[in-house]
Amino acid sequence: MASPSTSPAPLSAELVLGKTPSLKEPKLLGGVLYWLEQRPQEQGRTTLMARRGPDQAAQELTPGPWNLRCRVHEYGGGACAIGRLASGEPVAVFVHDGDRCLWRLSLSEGDQQPQRLTSPGSDGRFAGALGGGLIDPAGNRWIGVLEAGGQDQLVAVSLLGGEPEHLHSPVDFCGYPALSPSGQHLAWVEWQQPCMPWDRSQLWLAEIQADGLLSAGRAVAGSTPADAHGCSVFQPIWAGADLIVSNDRSGYWNLERWAAADADTTASTTPEWQPLLPMQADFAMPQWVFGMSTHAWDGAQLLALCCKEGCWELGSLALPEQPGASATWRPFSTPFSDLAELCAEAGTLACVASSATEPSGLLELELSSGEWRHQPAAPCPVPAEAISRGESLWFSGHGGLRTQAWYYPPAGGGHPEAPLLVKGHSGPTSMARTGLSLGIQFWTSRGWGVVDVNYGGSTGFGRAYRERLDGQWGVVDVADCAAAANALVAKGLASADRIAIEGGSAGGFTTLAALCFTSTFRAGASRYGVADLSALAADTHRFEARYLDSLVGPWPVAKATYEARSPLQHAEQIRCPVIFFQGLEDLVVPPEQTEQMAAALKANGIPVEVHLFANEGHGFRNGATQIQVLEATEAFFRRHFQL
Secondary structure, eight states: OOOOSSOOOOOOHHHHSSSOOEEEEEEEETTEEEEEEEEGGGTTEEEEEEESSTTSOOEESSOTTOOBOOOTTTTOBOOEEEEEOTTOOEEEEEEETTTTEEEEEEOSSSOOOOEEOSOOOTTSSOSSEEEEEEEETTTTEEEEEEEETTEEEEEEEETTOOOOEEEEOOSSEEEEEEEOTTSSEEEEEEEOTTOOTTTSOEEEEEEEOTTSOEEEEEEEEEOOTTOSSOOOEEEEEEETTEEEEEEOTTSSOEEEEETTGGGOTTOSSOOOOEESOOOSSBSOOOOSSBTOOSEEEOSSOEEEEEEETTEEEEEEEEOOSSTTOOOEEEEOOOSOOEEEEEEEETTEEEEEEEOSSSOSEEEEEETTTOOEEEEESSOOSSOGGGOOOOEEEEEEOGGGOEEEEEEEOOTTOOOTTOOEEEEEOSSSSOOOOOSOOHHHHHHHTTTOEEEEEEOTTOSSSOHHHHGGGTTTTTTHHHHHHHHHHHHHHHTTSSOTTSEEEEEETHHHHHHHHHHHHOSOOSEEEEESOOOOHHHHHHSSOGGGTTHHHHHTOSTTTTHHHHHHHOGGGGGGGOOSOEEEEEETTOSSSOHHHHHHHHHHHHHTTOOEEEEEETTOBSBOOOHHHHHHHHHHHHHHHHHHHTO
16 A cells, blocks of 8 residues: 655644634625634634635634524534525625524625624523524525424524514424525425434425415425335425435435426425436435535536545536436546535535645636636645555455445555554544545654544445444444454554554544454544443433434333443443543533543543543534644553553
């Protein structure tokens, strides 16, 4: 396997973390590119940015203390909607985390100040969580999701101000509203417990009446928990009068079209959906947050992101004129294989993109010429020739199934004495991505090999690959992480005595379970990881309250399985050092999980370190915290591996 041609100096944590902003949810409107920028150096504050032309400097539209953040379903997303009023005035409507209220900001040039739309309660914050919305110009209102009192609602808020007006109540969850070009119809996604949106979900469609309320609402695609053969839908958009959605009923999230949906919602029969491009590839991703986008309509053509065996590509689909005919996929020639959050307008597209050697940034592409430009969030501190590039590693995983990971050789190349870091991604329904990770380069520059595992259950390989984890969390993921490490040892690329594993959230659970139930690993690092499945089933947030039904088994019927898989119940089987990191404001995995697990290991005489962060939740947003976590992890592993 290839290795960097030169050995870089070890990268510092300050260089790779803590300063580079995360760029999110780009949107094009009137030739202006808008995006959200989350800044770790400002304790994770998120601000709205704009660039009014390719040669123009970026402008911050919401300077501190504005902090754009949605907390619907805890994971949020979709904190800002960009659109036009009926008058043509461009506006943004956003959620400010300081009071959780909706605010309106005119995007016309000049010194504009946000205006509050909803009122805070007696505690100074709006009652409930708002987000994931859009602007309805005809109604002069924002339409989005309100989560309050243990219930989702579709609501509308006047852009002149006022309290949310109820539009629709789903059985459990809803999101991703899409307004038709005529303004007469609204589409959205719903799902019900115990399913997550990527397990089974439905596309709903309703008419918008003259008074702005919804009527004739009904499910037009997808499935419910009661359906034996489940499928999920992702991101409805309108392509003129046609409705487009990703549906994985074929085994992959492929794009489908309902022609003239904007004029046909009153039909009594279920519409015929036309598969546009049957492929063994995914045109969607798990809907953990609002604001995700993998396809877009620029007014004339359909653009999309497509994932084949863990790699993303960008292209267009020529829509067929004849019913039942397949579209043509036309990939664009760019060097980027990690792509997300696509938007388009009038012959231009934009998305967040990175490659093996280019850090994440905003990619803009002119469709007529094919010319593109990429603006990284921050310059890359590593010469391209010194970057360790991920190599696809296929190996025999749990049950002998073909399983994939990305292997990053250490500086100088893999060898039988090289330490190896195994990374288990979060989710667990997520994926190991291919874009440049300076966090991984931090390790390879210090002589570590890194293997980022797409264990069974990961996204990017179709529904069957995702469903390997059904009922098998703590078994399949653990076995696959161990098998990836053992495959590299067998190739002579790593030392069997110097293998560490690390992960956050669900990846933290995989880490702890791997330390319990395999003999492969010699040290571990858990960031806000699950230690007690039974406690998590009884005490977690609403969005994931029934997630474990599919990953482990129905609670409490499967209590014995929960106990058998919980690291806390088997702490005596961990015989190697472990370091823990936990935010004390975590509502997804309560801090007690980390504290109890660490205490059990200490009682058994196992070397343990615990780092608690008072102002962090589930996932660390503060750059100083991120730096401390990386430095402490490396020092802990180095000390115990005597490196």
